[in-house]
Amino acid sequence: MAKELxxxxxxxxxxxxxMRVTRELVAMQSEFQAIEIFETPTFGRVLTLDGLVMLTEKDEFIYHDMIIHVPMAVHPKVQNVLLIGGGDGGSLRELCRYPEIEQIDMVEIDSEVVNQCRRFLPQVAAAYDDPRLNLIFADGLKFVRHNTDKYDLIVIDSTDPFGPGESLFTKEFYGNCHRALRADGILVNQHESPYYPADAEEARLIYQRLTATFPLVRVYQAHIPCYPSGHWLFGFASKRWDPLQDFDAERWNARGLYTRYYNTDLxxxxxxxxxxxxxxxxxxVE
Amino acid sequence: MAKELxxxxxxxxxxxxxMRVTRELVAMQSEFQAIEIFETPTFGRVLTLDGLVMLTEKDEFIYHDMIIHVPMAVHPKVQNVLLIGGGDGGSLRELCRYPEIEQIDMVEIDSEVVNQCRRFLPQVAAAYDDPRLNLIFADGLKFVRHNTDKYDLIVIDSTDPFGPGESLFTKEFYGNCHRALRADGILVNQHESPYYPADAEEARLIYQRLTATFPLVRVYQAHIPCYPSGHWLFGFASKRWDPLQDFDAERWNARGLYTRYYNTDLxxxxxxxxxxxxxxxxxxVE
Structure with missing residues (x-):
């Protein structure tokens, strides 16, 4: 009998x-973190960073639908996007489905995440050849300091608030994002989970910092079974657009984009x- | 070092x-199934039947809020209720918060579930002394055959569709429930999960059978982290009331019931x- 892994x-x-593992594909230490990709019977290929599941082939569509299509269905015309993190390429793939987007500045700290995902998760890392992409390997916190009034949308597709992603949860970073956004810009981020106490405390802190920085902050949720508790939150922070009042379902549906999780009722x-x-x-919040 | 359990x-x-276990409280075989209750650091006490988690102290409020308060906020006056299964007592506890309910016929197949939960999960099994309760230890399928035009609400708080709960997922059973309901009656049930393939196939079958029996069927969802995938479905089947169009948020909020998961926006x-x-x-569905 073969070993059980x-x-x-x-x-x-x-x-x-x-998760039962059938094959290990990648197990390496980059400059920043441990990167592993393995195959499972249930979830297909799974990417972990420092031992935490970032995505699985089975359900990555849920996270990527929700972090991209929710803001895109609210803002009337997104032309310039800043994507911070998201080295697996799933958020980029969904952004590239919108023809009105002119430029995507993507700032990922770890080039090895991109390399390994392009090789072993090609259905996720599917849009790295899009001509609108400006891929920068740098620290998101440092990058965003030098931009003012530039972006319609900032997407923070980060790891958890420790290790390489830690600076992407600070007040300074949110303040810089606020300055880098245009007058009607939107920021979305992965907002941790409300369930297990340590995650819930992070979610509380993120909300506290966002509401101290932006006039309009709303939190939304999705069912993501491969993440702890399966109950995951996203933050929507905006200078002007309200995610419900300014949302135009007809306009989004007229695009004819098929999405397996997102829809305008949801x-x-x-x-x-x-x-x-x-x-x-x-x-x-005070 | 103590053993890791x-x-x-x-x-x-x-x-x-x-789940790490700190203490086993109940481990018995009843006439119908294996009943276990154990303590965990994260979830408090956990009830399993035939090895499957039925509830945890940490999050039982989610399931019980959603199976009871959703239909109660739609139907304008529930007086007679049939509760099938639910031996842990959580659904009964939530029903008993409504003063207009006059009688609750509760049909549970396994008296040992009630006995053990009354002893070891008293905050869940909290309403067994309510004078409106008519507790019957019997097979739900057989019981419901003998009732016509009697109930305003039927709650099917069953285990999964194999073992003792199997008959509670058949077309015959749903047909009998339809007959047992009044002309504006509502049925709700636990409707399995859409995520793992075997659960998803059960969810598909339940919906198929409900829609073949009731004129109006809608499915709703909740985040229940202790259940497989954390994404759980409930069925709402009705002869008349629509769960959204006939839902009166103001009326429900005027009751002043505090609920930790349910609210009228949700x-x-x-x-x-x-x-x-x-x-x-x-x-x-054809």
Missing amino acids: WFAEYHDDNTRLG HTGCFQLPTYVKELLESG | WFAEYHDDNTRLG HTGCFQLPTYVKELLESG
């Missing part, structure tokens, strides 16, 4: 999700949070 | 959620399903 991610010290639904999540977020 | 639930053959939101879930459900 399991990957386990600890969601807290006392809870873990295990757009409205995903902003309706459970009471305990609302209480958690508001508990951090 | 872990419980694992397999979500499919190649995926498992593990009521509307939870019926907005992801595209892949809509496609799954509709794929079974």
Whole structure:
């Protein structure tokens, strides 16, 4: 009998999700983090950074639909985008479906994530040859300091708030993003989970910092089974556009984009949070 | 060093959620199934039947809020309720918060579930002394055959569609429920999950059978981290009331019931399903 190989991610010290592994494809240490890609019977290929699941082939469409199509269905004309992180290429792939986007500045700290995903996750890293892409390998915090009034949309597709992604959750960073956005710009970010206590505390802090920086902040949610608890939050921070009042379902549907998770009814639904999540977020705001 | 004790639930053959166990409180075989209750650092006490997690103290409020308050916020006056399954007592507890309910016929097949939950999960099994309760230990399928035009609400709080709960997913059973409901009655049930293939196939079949029996069927969702994938569905089947058009948020809010998951904004939101879930459900309907 062949060996049984399991990957386990600890969601807290006392809870873990295990995935049977059939083959290891990548196991390396980059300048910034441990990068691993392995194959599983249930989820297809899985990318982990420092041991945490970033995406699986089975459900990456959920995260990428929700971080891109929600703001794109609100802002009437996105031309210049700043994508911070997202080295796997899934957010870039979804952005590239919008012809009105003229330029995407993508700032990823770790070129090895891009290299390995282009090789082993080509359906995710599918748009690296798009001519609108300006790919910069740099620290997102440093990059955003030098831009003012430039972007219609900033997407923060970061890892968790420790290790290489840590600076992307600071007040300084959000302030710089605010300055880098145009007068009607939108910022979206991955906003952690409300369920396990350490994640919930991060979600509370992110909301506190966003609301201290932007006049309009709303949080929305999605079912992402490969992430801890399966209950994941996204932040929508804006200088002008309201994600529900300024959302035009007809306009988005007229595009004819097929999306397996996002749809315009769900757009409205995903902003309706459970009471305990609302209480958690508001508990951090003065 | 003390032993490490872990419980694992397999979500499919190649995926498992593990919870560290600090103490086993109940491990018995009833006439119908294996009943276990154990303590965990993260989830508090956990009830499993035949090795599958039924509830945890940490998040049972989510399931019980969603199976009870959604229909109660739609139907204008629920007086007679049939609760099938739900031996842990959580659905009963939520029903008993409504003073207009006059009688609750609760049909649970396994008296040992009730006994063990009353002893070890008293905050869940909190309403067994309510005078409106008529507790019957019997097979739900057989019980419902003998009732016509009697109930305003039927709640099917069952285990999964194999073992003792299997008959509660048949066309015959749904037909009998239809007959047992009054002309404006509502049925709600736990509707499995859309994510792992075997669960998704069950969800597809449940929807197919409900739509063959009831004129109005809608599916809604909740984030329940202790269940496989964390993405769980509920069915709403009705002879008359539409869960969105006939829903009166003001009326429900005027009750002043505090709920940690449910709220009237989320009521509307939870019926907005992801595209892949809509496609799954509709794929079974002619």
